[in-house]
Amino acid sequence: MSRITAWGVTGIGEVRPGDQVGELVAAACAAEPNGPLADHDVVVVTQKIVSKAEGRLVEVDPDDPVSHKRIVEDEAVRVLRRRGDLIVTETRHGFVCANSGVDLSNVERGWAALLPVDADRSARRIRDIVAARLGARVGVVISDTFGRAWRLGLTDVAIGVAGVAGVVDLRGTPDALGRTMHVTEVCVADELASTAELVMGKASGIPVAIVRGAPVEWFRESSIAEIIRPAQEDLFR
Amino acid sequence: MSRITAWGVTGIGEVRPGDQVGELVAAACAAEPNGPLADHDVVVVTQKIVSKAEGRLVEVDPDDPVSHKRIVEDEAVRVLRRRGDLIVTETRHGFVCANSGVDLSNVERGWAALLPVDADRSARRIRDIVAARLGARVGVVISDTFGRAWRLGLTDVAIGVAGVAGVVDLRGTPDALGRTMHVTEVCVADELASTAELVMGKASGIPVAIVRGAPVEWFRESSIAEIIRPAQEDLFR
Numbered sequence: 001m002s003r004i005t006a007w008g009v010t011g012i013g014e015v016r017p018g019d020q021v022g023e024l025v026a027a028a029c030a031a032e033p034n035g036p037l038a039d040h041d042v043v044v045v046t047q048k049i050v051s052k053a054e055g056r057l058v059e060v061d062p063d064d065p066v067s068h069k070r071i072v073e074d075e076a077v078r079v080l081r082r083r084g085d086l087i088v089t090e091t092r093h094g095f096v097c098a099n100s101g102v103d104l105s106n107v108e109r110g111w112a113a114l115l116p117v118d119a120d121r122s123a124r125r126i127r128d129i130v131a132a133r134l135g136a137r138v139g140v141v142i143s144d145t146f147g148r149a150w151r152l153g154l155t156d157v158a159i160g161v162a163g164v165a166g167v168v169d170l171r172g173t174p175d176a177l178g179r180t181m182h183v184t185e186v187c188v189a190d191e192l193a194s195t196a197e198l199v200m201g202k203a204s205g206i207p208v209a210i211v212r213g214a215p216v217e218w219f220r221e222s223s224i225a226e227i228i229r230p231a232q233e234d235l236f237r
Numbered sequence: 238m239s240r241i242t243a244w245g246v247t248g249i250g251e252v253r254p255g256d257q258v259g260e261l262v263a264a265a266c267a268a269e270p271n272g273p274l275a276d277h278d279v280v281v282v283t284q285k286i287v288s289k290a291e292g293r294l295v296e297v298d299p300d301d302p303v304s305h306k307r308i309v310e311d312e313a314v315r316v317l318r319r320r321g322d323l324i325v326t327e328t329r330h331g332f333v334c335a336n337s338g339v340d341l342s343n344v345e346r347g348w349a350a351l352l353p354v355d356a357d358r359s360a361r362r363i364r365d366i367v368a369a370r371l372g373a374r375v376g377v378v379i380s381d382t383f384g385r386a387w388r389l390g391l392t393d394v395a396i397g398v399a400g401v402a403g404v405v406d407l408r409g410t411p412d413a414l415g416r417t418m419h420v421t422e423v424c425v426a427d428e429l430a431s432t433a434e435l436v437m438g439k440a441s442g443i444p445v446a447i448v449r450g451a452p453v454e455w456f457r458e459s460s461i462a463e464i465i466r467p468a469q470e471d472l473f474r
Binding site: 002003004005006007008081083088095096105145148149150151152153154155156157166167168184185186187188190191192194195197198199201204213214215226227228229234235236237 | 239240241242243244245318320325332333342382385386387388389390391392393394403404405421422423424425427428429431432434435436438441450451452463464465466471472473474
């Protein structure tokens, strides 16, 4: 029977520009009480440390909201909505999110973290280093915390993937009553990110979690493009 | 260190109008190889079996799309968007979702399942029966599978809660660098639903999952109202 276990990886420490996240993850996981990583584990890494390691930091005047706003607009290809301090934008990656994903929390005062330029690439690099150091073929999800148009509270979603599916297509598989299902494409990468968030916790400073037990058939080449709804299919932009 | 485990509960069998889901869950969990439920477990139950047990089934002509469409419109307080077969509506609960949550899959041909009238009440009833039968004070999440405006693939979210938080408010708690965080309200109920989905699988017919290891402080009186964004705050309706 399927069973999923998730735990936060401690001991990553403060991440600095130039660090290789894959090396930090491999070292921290090798020292984990849960034992080293295994094939088909999913390593979920929060965007924040990926952005820091990749030097995606810009100066911001913490006492001047306009300074933050300018950075948000620079990161956007389109501003969709504004209300008060909130700006909902489309980023150049195609994400629709608050503030272009620009984040001031868990970053030193005076700095803002931008989204990685290509989080799929970041994820592949982590996957490859983990494979080289620990001999484990893992999936990697880079996660970020997004709001939703019609629901309160934030959840973690995937912004980059490597080695594990973004969306799993169950269309055409019979449902439990033997009827062919209409549309059930499940965004397992987002669900893996949400699972990881439950053990990371925003205030606890744990930037990496492992999810063990995902079905073997989810592990394959993948891209965040599986998850980004094309603008022309969007009913709400 | 925090650790979450989730597993699907087998042996629930086919659910019929008049069944008490709490009794089915208690009996199935008592027979589980994972052992009986414990305090602070979260029981995630898919909407489908709750709707069936509560008799929320209506006849539909499987060969006539108009028949389905009429039911969807009856369940809506507002139609937000239409494209082809897809109708995005606001339900009387306040959910914005495809087809008013009316579902044809995993229901016998010729029938459609409507959302429970009050899924918080459904959740409380399950919680209370589990407490009476097994002596465990659990949280309950009723889950359903929703699409998202800007992301492809579906994820499971909460449509009713009891005994476990909808949204956990981390505002004002210091982040890992000791700075006060701006806004981090995490929708843990949706993340718990997504975690459960990973072990249920649409095609496998497992309608209940247990998530063990959520922080004790998340267990409290709650309501889906914590998660439904009020229409007047909505930027996209």
